[in-house]
Amino acid sequence: MGYLGTGTLTGTEPARAGGGAERPRLGWLRRLAASDDARRLGACVAGFLLLAVMTGPEGSSLAPTSGFSGSLLHPRVFAFIGLGVGLWALITAKRRYGDRARRLSEAISAAPRRLLPNRLARYGIYLVALAFAIVYPMALSQFWQNVLVDQIGVYVLLALGLNVVVGYAGLLDLGYIAFYAIGAYSAAYWTGALPVHPPITLNPFWAIPLAIFAAMLAGVILGAPTLRLRGDYLAIVTLGFGEIIQIVATNLQSVTGGSSGPASVIPHFSVNLLGVHYKWGLGDLPYYYLLLGFVVVILVTFHALEGSRVGRAWTAIREDEVAAESTGINVLKYKVMAFSIGASTSGFAGMLWASQVGYIDSTLFTVQLSILVLVLVIFGGMGSLPGAVVGAAVLQWFPWFLRVHPLFGFQPEDLFIYLGALLVVMMIFRPEGLLPSRRRKREISLAEHGEGTADAMTEPEGAEP
Amino acid sequence: MSVAAATRPEAAKVEGDLIIEVEGVTLSFGGLTCLSDVTLSQRRGEVLAVIGPNGAGKTSLFNCLTGVYKPQEGTITFRSRQGHASAVVGRRSLPLVARALEPGGIVPGWWMGWRAVNTKPHRVNRLGIARTFQTTRLFNALTAFENVKIGVESRQHTGPIGAMLRLPRARREEKESDARVVELLDFVGLLPRANELASSLPFGDRRRLEIARALGTRPELLLLDEPAAGTNPAEKLELAKLVRKVNGTGVSVLLIEHDMGLVMSLAERVIVLNFGKVIAAGTPSEVQRDPAVIEAYLGTSYRAREEKGQGP
Numbered sequence: 047m048g049y050l051g052t053g054t055l056t057g058t059e060p061a062r063a064g065g066g067a068e069r070p071r072l073g074w075l076r077r078l079a080a081s082d083d084a085r086r087l088g089a090c091v092a093g094f095l096l097l098a099v100m101t102g103p104e105g106s107s108l109a110p111t112s113g114f115s116g117s118l119l120h121p122r123v124f125a126f127i128g129l130g131v132g133l134w135a136l137i138t139a140k141r142r143y144g145d146r147a148r149r150l151s152e153a154i155s156a157a158p159r160r161l162l163p164n165r166l167a168r169y170g171i172y173l174v175a176l177a178f179a180i181v182y183p184m185a186l187s188q189f190w191q192n193v194l195v196d197q198i199g200v201y202v203l204l205a206l207g208l209n210v211v212v213g214y215a216g217l218l219d220l221g222y223i224a225f226y227a228i229g230a231y232s233a234a235y236w237t238g239a240l241p242v243h244p245p246i247t248l249n250p251f252w253a254i255p256l257a258i259f260a261a262m263l264a265g266v267i268l269g270a271p272t273l274r275l276r277g278d279y280l281a282i283v284t285l286g287f288g289e290i291i292q293i294v295a296t297n298l299q300s301v302t303g304g305s306s307g308p309a310s311v312i313p314h315f316s317v318n319l320l321g322v323h324y325k326w327g328l329g330d331l332p333y334y335y336l337l338l339g340f341v342v343v344i345l346v347t348f349h350a351l352e353g354s355r356v357g358r359a360w361t362a363i364r365e366d367e368v369a370a371e372s373t374g375i376n377v378l379k380y381k382v383m384a385f386s387i388g389a390s391t392s393g394f395a396g397m398l399w400a401s402q403v404g405y406i407d408s409t410l411f412t413v414q415l416s417i418l419v420l421v422l423v424i425f426g427g428m429g430s431l432p433g434a435v436v437g438a439a440v441l442q443w444f445p446w447f448l449r450v451h452p453l454f455g456f457q458p459e460d461l462f463i464y465l466g467a468l469l470v471v472m473m474i475f476r477p478e479g480l481l482p483s484r485r486r487k488r489e490i491s492l493a494e495h496g497e498g499t500a501d502a503m504t505e506p507e508g509a510e511p
Numbered sequence: 512m513s514v515a516a517a518t519r520p521e522a523a524k525v526e527g528d529l530i531i532e533v534e535g536v537t538l539s540f541g542g543l544t545c546l547s548d549v550t551l552s553q554r555r556g557e558v559l560a561v562i563g564p565n566g567a568g569k570t571s572l573f574n575c576l577t578g579v580y581k582p583q584e585g586t587i588t589f590r591s592r593q594g595h596a597s598a599v600v601g602r603r604s605l606p607l608v609a610r611a612l613e614p615g616g617i618v619p620g621w622w623m624g625w626r627a628v629n630t631k632p633h634r635v636n637r638l639g640i641a642r643t644f645q646t647t648r649l650f651n652a653l654t655a656f657e658n659v660k661i662g663v664e665s666r667q668h669t670g671p672i673g674a675m676l677r678l679p680r681a682r683r684e685e686k687e688s689d690a691r692v693v694e695l696l697d698f699v700g701l702l703p704r705a706n707e708l709a710s711s712l713p714f715g716d717r718r719r720l721e722i723a724r725a726l727g728t729r730p731e732l733l734l735l736d737e738p739a740a741g742t743n744p745a746e747k748l749e750l751a752k753l754v755r756k757v758n759g760t761g762v763s764v765l766l767i768e769h770d771m772g773l774v775m776s777l778a779e780r781v782i783v784l785n786f787g788k789v790i791a792a793g794t795p796s797e798v799q800r801d802p803a804v805i806e807a808y809l810g811t812s813y814r815a816r817e818e819k820g821q822g823p
């Protein structure tokens with residue numbers, strides 16, 4: 047019973063021609079169509095074919111089906127069909143051999159687990175990953191180093207922040223990028239790049255706490271009244287907030303420079319402290335290490351947060367708000383806390399990014415960017431720190447990989463079509479994400495069995511009289 | 512032949528060292544009145560049972576007591592062990608004027624130093640009232656240990672900064688709460704299953720776990736909403752034992768229950784609700800013989816059986 051199988055190709059009814067002596071015409075086709083494997087294969091190929099037609103050099107998001115006018119024999123069409131068959135093979139293999147594979151992998155991993163204490167093994171993996179993250183970028187080309195900072199590093203930070211809001215506290219925030227904008231603009235303000243000048247001009251390093259504070263304050267101001275709302279309402283309010291910030295940034299030209307940005311450049315980071323003088327210049331690698339340092343600090347602190355009283359309170363709220371309240375948890379306080387922690391991380395990311403790029407304008411902070419960060423978190427696995435990092439890294443790297451490999455005919459405008467398709471496939475086969483947290487995984491499987499909810503979106507029983 | 516003696520609903524209100532006082536509480540949803548003019552009180556350390564047919568307003572009363580519902584009229588006052596009275600529902604005095612005014616028959620406005628109060632559920636819990644639910648509401652994706660820990664931790668003070676940086680206080684509180692959780696799980700007899708998921712526990716154990724989680728918040732009054740519903744006779748006995756044990760530690764217990772056997776064996780006093788009104792109150796044996804109670808709740812066959820057993 048594949049999800050993909052239903053509704054594709056017709057003729058699932060067995061041949062009903064009476065007697066049985068005379069076999070109906072095309073009986074083999076009907077039998078084939080009735081087999082789940084064939085239907086799934088058909089669906090996979092059809093899905094990827096659709097994707098191939100709707101995207102690429104001929105089609106675009108502006109005229110989705112204009113690809114029909116081109117040749118269907120283009121190599122990229124075959125590449126997509128190949129991907130469809132690949133997905134089908136993956137599904138079939140998982141259905142046939144999934145249990146056996148799981149048992150095998152458990153048997154393989156059981157031996158080292160017995161030899162190494164769990165904790166030690168985990169720290170070992172972290173160390174190897176960190177060493178890799180330090181050494182590997184040195185071997186990359188200028189282009190990829192740039193991608194690593196601009197596209198991956200900043201988005202890892204953003205995903206980590208949104209992970210607190212969406213993953214830990216279960217709140218849907220669609221205006222997340224507004225805090226990114228607030229962070230970026232306060233960086234520009236305090237370094238004296240905006241048309242309005244600050245009382246004292248600061249080095250970007252000293253602007254960090256101010257940018258974080260500004261974003262956090264915005265989070266509290268927005269969160270305190272709106273986090274009383276539930277689910278859909280909260281999503282709509284945050285969506286509106288994101289729009290408000292962008293429109294204000296566009297229209298308040300005398301303050302923000304509007305859609306063409308401020309005239310002067312936001313300076314790079316530099317340190318002049320205790321005899322240490324260092325300036326982050328145009329090179330990407332120094333910025334990469336700066337980002338890496340911050341990401342590691344955030345990972346460590348957020349990990350501590352997750353396993354603490356605060357993290358458990360968030361889990362309780364996510365699971366059952368009414369029970370959490372009657373267990374003495376101030377639901378609103380913890381929601382605002384999660385919201386403002388997420389906001390300040392976002393502001394921090396915006397601040398770093400603004401200082402690295404040196405230029406901001408209001409057209410950069412679109413709703414699409416909020417959605418993109420949300421996709422990164424969902425793809426990686428909500429509520430999981432490694433998930434947020436890996437999800438953001440993989441999804442941000444992939445479009446650039448496609449861009450340099452012309453076979454797939456990737457166009458930047460098509461990005462969201464691919465992401466949408468990816469999420470659809472993801473929700474069917476792995477709703478918990480790439481590297482889910484153990485708690486979230488349990489919640490989702492419990493919710494599938496009709497016990498409890500996996501988020502704080504649903505209305506609890508016993509509303510106000 | 513014994514004559515069934517009627518008890519008075521006014522007996523729901525008692526004197527003494529009271530832990531909770533409910534005065535004239537009326538709750539309605541639109542045109543539907545759930546509770547009308549309910550008045551009752553409970554002494555400190557007492558096990559009090561509230562019984563009544565389905566839909567009589569028992570759980571609504573619990574929801575008023577815990578701040579989930581906001582009754583239109585009436586007051587609910589909780590007195591802590593230190594003698595400090597707090598309004599769960601009602602009017603709270605503003606500090607200065609409060610001393611000058613006695614709460615009288617008139618309804619004073621804010622200008623006289625009073626304002627309406629409806630304490631939020633988590634504040635009610637902080638006052639010292641913990642509850643369990645009719646259908647157990649555990650945190651299903653967490654272990655038994657973590658469930659109780661959430662209860663224990665709600666009384667602690669570690670904030671996000673302390674938790675992120677693992678400051679000394681955060682570590683100390685973590686250790687304290689771990690010890691307390693082990694103590695509580697041992698108390699309810701769930702220590703061997705501490706690391707099992709709440710959702711995988713059998714029904715009776717889930718009830719116990721919910722009680723342990725409630726006790727973790729250090730309550731003075733424990734509200735149990737049909738703790739024996741859906742349990743088998745052996746579990747029922749265990750549960751009665753546990754409730755007595757909880758009561759033995761000085762926690763007052765307010766109990767909603769349908770199982771008359773359990774009520775008779777546990778409760779010192781029983782209050783009977785029907786259609787949102789208190790119709791009788793008294794000791795279990797008094798209430799059991801009250802004709803109004805038999806009529807509304809226990810059923811006439813119950814009376815016939817009682818009389819056959821008693822009459823010579």
